[in-house]
Amino acid sequence: MAIVIFFIAAAMAVAGGIGVISFRQPIRSVLSLVVVMIALSVLFLLLSAQFIFVAQVIVYAGAVMVLFLFVIALLGPAKEIAKSRLRFQASLSALFVLALFGLLWAMLQGVTYRQPDKTVDMSIFGTVQSIGLGLFTKFLYPFELTSLLLLVAAIGAIYLSRKEGDDR
Amino acid sequence: MLESYVPLLIFVLIVLGLVGALVTLSFVLGPSRPSKRKMAPYESGIIPDTPAQRRISVRFYLTAMLFIIFDVEAIFFYPWAVLLRQLKWFGLIEMLVFMGILGIALAHIWRKGGLDWE
Numbered sequence: 001m002a003i004v005i006f007f008i009a010a011a012m013a014v015a016g017g018i019g020v021i022s023f024r025q026p027i028r029s030v031l032s033l034v035v036v037m038i039a040l041s042v043l044f045l046l047l048s049a050q051f052i053f054v055a056q057v058i059v060y061a062g063a064v065m066v067l068f069l070f071v072i073a074l075l076g077p078a079k080e081i082a083k084s085r086l087r088f089q090a091s092l093s094a095l096f097v098l099a100l101f102g103l104l105w106a107m108l109q110g111v112t113y114r115q116p117d118k119t120v121d122m123s124i125f126g127t128v129q130s131i132g133l134g135l136f137t138k139f140l141y142p143f144e145l146t147s148l149l150l151l152v153a154a155i156g157a158i159y160l161s162r163k164e165g166d167d168r
Numbered sequence: 169m170l171e172s173y174v175p176l177l178i179f180v181l182i183v184l185g186l187v188g189a190l191v192t193l194s195f196v197l198g199p200s201r202p203s204k205r206k207m208a209p210y211e212s213g214i215i216p217d218t219p220a221q222r223r224i225s226v227r228f229y230l231t232a233m234l235f236i237i238f239d240v241e242a243i244f245f246y247p248w249a250v251l252l253r254q255l256k257w258f259g260l261i262e263m264l265v266f267m268g269i270l271g272i273a274l275a276h277i278w279r280k281g282g283l284d285w286e
Contacts, residue, residue: 136247
């Protein structure tokens, strides 16, 4: 059952990825990217990573994609559609893809899978409870620092979007 | 482990099936007799003289950025809410500190007029 779901989700992710690079209208590319994100979230769920599943759906498929759509809308229709196809980049990208797959193949040759630590309770591994316990006890300090990071982001967002000569 | 997600799968399938069925049915059963007047953007309205697509205000982008910031904040509430009883007061105070720092962010945004549209 899991393997069937894996292949459906993986096929969706690959199809979405092809859509991202082959649609000529950027809006369609972004919507294809949403499909990729949703398919990846299913893969995370298959790995029993519940929290990453939720984060993937809410933050990536939701918020980040909204940002992408807004960037496209900001650029305006004139710059939206590519005038000409890229020429020499196709052969160049084929070269890079070959190199990447060669690298992946070479790495997979030497992979040894670690046996899971016997002391770790595998029944709750990756669940929201175990992530939360780690986040709110052992990694308490980084968690609080995250809020500082978000504060910096908020200040930066306000600064970037102010008007020219507006020194509020 | 995987069996516990079967209701979610059924839910997704029902949603997709329902939406697909509604779209297909309205496409198949609905009469389609387009005429020039019907296909106008505003039927019996003013004929637009500029393209509908144009550059939108950067203010939308600010809204999107602020949305992401508080969306990331909200995602942390999920494991916290699950563990609230287990963490007791410690978890509550921890989250209050977290929210306090983001409260400063909200106050800053508010004061600088990030929430006003003008």
